[in-house]
Amino acid sequence: MNNVKKTLVIIAHPEVGDSQLQQFLLESSQSLKEVEMHYLIEGQFDIKEEQNRLKRFDRIIFQFPMYWYSAPSILKKWIDEVIDYTFSKTELRNKELGLVVSLGVDEANFASGKSEKFTLSEIFRPFEALANKCQMIFLPIFSISLFSYMTEIDKKRLLIEYQQYLTKKNRDNFKEKENWFVSRGKSISKTYEGTKQEDLEQIMSIIEDNREEIEDLRLLIDEMRSDEP
Amino acid sequence: MNNVKKTLVIIAHPEVGDSQLQQFLLESSQSLKEVEMHYLIEGQFDIKEEQNRLKRFDRIIFQFPMYWYSAPSILKKWIDEVIDYTFSKTELRNKELGLVVSLGVDEANFASGKSEKFTLSEIFRPFEALANKCQMIFLPIFSISLFSYMTEIDKKRLLIEYQQYLTKKNRDNFKEKENWFVSRGKSISKTYEGTKQEDLEQIMSIIEDNREEIEDLRLLIDEMRSDEP
Structure with a gap:
């Protein structure tokens, strides 16, 4: 607009x-x-x-x-x-x-x-x-x-x-918070070494994977809706 | 003033x-x-x-x-x-x-x-x-x-x-409320004549009698309390 x-x-x-x-x-x-x-x-x-x-x-x-x-x-x-x-x-x-x-x-x-x-x-x-x-x-x-x-x-x-x-x-919404935590988590993981760092990076990538899956599902729903008569 | x-x-x-x-x-x-x-x-x-x-x-x-x-x-x-x-x-x-x-x-x-x-x-x-x-x-x-x-x-x-x-x-105490009704009732009773006035005055005097009795009872209680060891 x-x-x-x-x-x-x-x-x-x-x-x-x-x-x-x-x-x-x-x-x-x-x-x-x-x-x-x-x-x-x-x-x-x-x-x-x-x-x-x-x-x-x-x-x-x-x-x-x-x-x-x-x-x-x-x-x-x-x-x-x-x-x-x-x-x-x-x-x-x-x-x-x-x-x-x-x-x-x-x-x-x-x-x-x-x-x-x-x-x-x-x-x-x-x-x-x-x-x-x-x-x-x-x-x-x-x-x-x-x-x-x-x-x-x-x-x-x-x-x-x-x-x-x-x-x-x-908007204190989930995605904003999630973004904040992901970027914060990444910068924290750099300060650790060995298994702790690996664990943190693992957690971050799980969150990111989950988010990608959510995004995919949302797109799918949008497409399905637009196909409705 | x-x-x-x-x-x-x-x-x-x-x-x-x-x-x-x-x-x-x-x-x-x-x-x-x-x-x-x-x-x-x-x-x-x-x-x-x-x-x-x-x-x-x-x-x-x-x-x-x-x-x-x-x-x-x-x-x-x-x-x-x-x-x-x-x-x-x-x-x-x-x-x-x-x-x-x-x-x-x-x-x-x-x-x-x-x-x-x-x-x-x-x-x-x-x-x-x-x-x-x-x-x-x-x-x-x-x-x-x-x-x-x-x-x-x-x-x-x-x-x-x-x-x-x-x-x-x-002061939202009982006595204030009662006082208010008694003085208000008395001034109202003057505007009436005959039996209505008598009735109102009767009511006021009952309230006043009751109050005196309450005061007496309170004094008695106070005395009894002060006698306690």
Whole structure:
């Protein structure tokens, strides 16, 4: 399909232009062709336009500074107006919902017994509940705390993690895991000698053989299906 | 202290006039002299006026229909603008914060493994976190589900529980409940005449007699205990 971008970032921030962090994130995302940024501006929303925009993306990200343990009110206004009952039941299924949240305090304080008392997972339950209701996949929360105190190295790490959050596959599926283990296993086997190395290589080749057999079976099934009347 | 009312109810509802439930709650609260209702209206808030209003009350209640697992956006706008850093640190301490939330679905669905997945306590964590930060006392959430399906008896029970939520001391012990009924019953009995008034007064005096007997028994138990070796 043409014209289908991967990720829509909906930004709710009253002063995006004055925010060092928001400018940093904007620059970080500019090289990512499959990502579109969308700023919410005070005033009336064009509901149909907003809904049509959502339809075009697989991953929706809400990006905002945390104000009083939630998003700025403009995002809630957008949610209440744009995601109506019918839309929520039909158009968002299997899309991903993520949050990029900036914090004015150290994230370490968000825990039972600490000053903020609750974890970020607890605080953002309403968004998880929204995703649940719309049959969306809720991504882990991407939080950024105390940006202005970050070193250059911290910021480079943030840039990469942010880019991954916007574009990386979120499938913890078996094949991804298997790939990871095969390549990891191969590199480990090199560090061993003798029978241990042989054993490890044996295990890796069994996994690879199994995978090839699975692939063959899948192709066969696909062919059989395409032959059906 | 003069001029200090007990409870301020801040109502965030886009169509208060059209809501059967909101009208019912309004009527239920009209006889309560120590309660003030305050509707939030779209537009700019007078921050100083809002802050001064808050100062005059011991108990603050947010009353709203749940929209997408939180309050309508106007309440978030009010919170973000009115509760600034200094105000949150100085003026709200030891006040109580309560929520009166109406639900369009059965509250039984709000549980792990049910359709809504999370409990109301979890969904309204952001308000609990706000109370925590302002050193306020967070009251149990008062939720009302499926009002339009309620029987007359359900509605009468709701009326009493709502009145209690607005005015009763925040201790769910038996004596508080009993006290509340006795003083409420006494004031109601004045509005009746003849046998009805006599009946009501009779009931009140029975409750009071019972309570005295309970007190006596408690004292006796305490004495017996203190005599133990």
